[in-house]
Amino acid sequence: MEEVDIALIKRRSIRGVFALTSRTFVIQIVSFIANFILTIFLTPSVFGVFFVVSAAIAFLSYFSDIGLAAALIQKKDSITDDDLKTTFTIQQVLVVGVVLLALFFSKSIGNFYNFGSDGVFLFRALAISFFLSSLKTIPSIILERNLRFEKLVIPQIVETLFFSIVVVILAIKGFGVASFTYAVLARGISGFITIYLISPWKISFGFSKKSASKLLSFGVPFQLNSFLALVKDDLFIAYLGKALPIAQVGYIGFAQKWAFTPLRLIMDNVIRITFPSFSRLQDEKEILTKAIEKSIFAASLLIFPSLFGLVILSPYFVNLIPRYLKWEPAILSLALFSINAGFSSISTPLTNALNAIGKIRITLYLMVFWTIATWVLTPILIKIYGFNGVGLASAVISLSAFLVIYLVRKYIKFNVFKSSAYPLLSAIIMGIFIYLLSPIFIKGLISLMFMILFGAMIYFLCIFLFAKNELLSDMQMVRGNLKK
DSSP states (O other), X not given: OOOOOHXXXXXXXXXXXXXXXXXXXXXXXXXXXXXXHHHHHSOHHHHHHHHHHHHHHHHHHGGGOOSHHHHHHHOSSOOOHHHHHHHHHHHHHHHXXXXXXXXXXXXXXXXXXXXXXXXXXXXXXXXXHHHHHHTTHXXXXXHHHTTOHHHHHHHHHHHHHHHHHHHHHHHHTTOTTHHHHHHHHHHHHHHHHHHHHHSXXXXXXXXXXXXXXXXXXXXXXXXXXXXXXXXXXXXXXXXXXXXXXXXXXXXXXXXXXXXXXXXXXIIHXXXXXXXXXXXXXXXXXXXXXXXXXXXXXXXXXXXXXXXXXXXXXXXXXXXXXXXXXXXXXXXXXXXXXXXXXXXXXXXXXXXXXXXXXXXXXHHHHHHHHHHHHHHHXXXXXXXXXXXXXXXXXXXXXXXXXXXXHHHHTTTOOOOHHHHHHHHHHHHHHHHHHHHHXXXXXXXXXXXXXXXXXXXXXXXXXXXXHXXXXXXXXXXXXXXXXXXX
């Protein structure tokens, strides 16, 4: 494993942002097209089955890891061959156990949710795909610790292409839930082959008590944190599959997916880069402060206008796109989930920074609070507001981002207002323009596309006027590091 200096961390992080963002943009375009086609050819009930089954598998997957991968990335010292073997061995023992349990109880789980035979086969396919994904852990860790994000994104592209092509073709042919079954298998196999071609690692088993002890000291709290996130999100979705009609779960899944799309497109890349980068900078507080501010600014710059545009224009999409009117009940939930996404664009990089500097227990306490709040508040709001109560609870709980800011500033004196104020102000101005003009000018899909372009022009004009110096400085820095 190579160790990198600060200049190299900066250069590879910037290149990583460029590589991940540009390539992941391609992934999101493919996923967007695929999801758009699927929402035309598949019913809300089919989406509900896939949504709940995916959440159930995600729940099981958290029992297959005890945070060792994150511990390897966060580790200050160089990682050794013993570290890699120990991590792989422990993980595979857990993975195989979880997969066997999932396959054994798959029929019972299907009966509990009334999935039918197609839903059971989908559950089994996701379990097998999960096993294949576990085999990619060590090659991915090696790339991520060395900040080689330009290579790390290639398997994601391959997986997305295989999944999207297979699921769309089969959905059009009328396969229903089975479309997802074959698609997840294609995704798992293609990703496994690709990662080993890019980052070869000889699969090896071994165990070092010393390595395990060091890694587990960070890994166990980290995984407990992740497990609570699972209980808060995916397990709650599994609960919704039983508490609400499956079509209403489909509405929730639709709204959450679209509201979190800007977050997934941008924030997933920021997290993927900042955790290893922040970890390597944990002893350089001044540089780390600047890195945090830059990450919040970059996320806010793109996420805020996307969310404002999505919320304001979503009613026009639903009414103008053929066979899309069936999703009209999900519009309010989409707006509520978008509030969560906006606050998460700030709080997520900050909790990521806490993990990177070793303050994993603080994020653990935060996750305990979020989990309890979700399970207490959401059922109450569901009883009052129906399925829209899920989005409302999500929006209310996301206000705790202010608490996150307060806690992180105890260790790192960053300026969140400086990083997010101008993107927020520019997005508000853009939102006012498109809200007032849309009823007048939007008459069809073409005029809707022109309104999106007009909104983007207004936003970037405002952000350039408000943050001209910072934008030009950042662009110069990016160009300089890409040329080296």
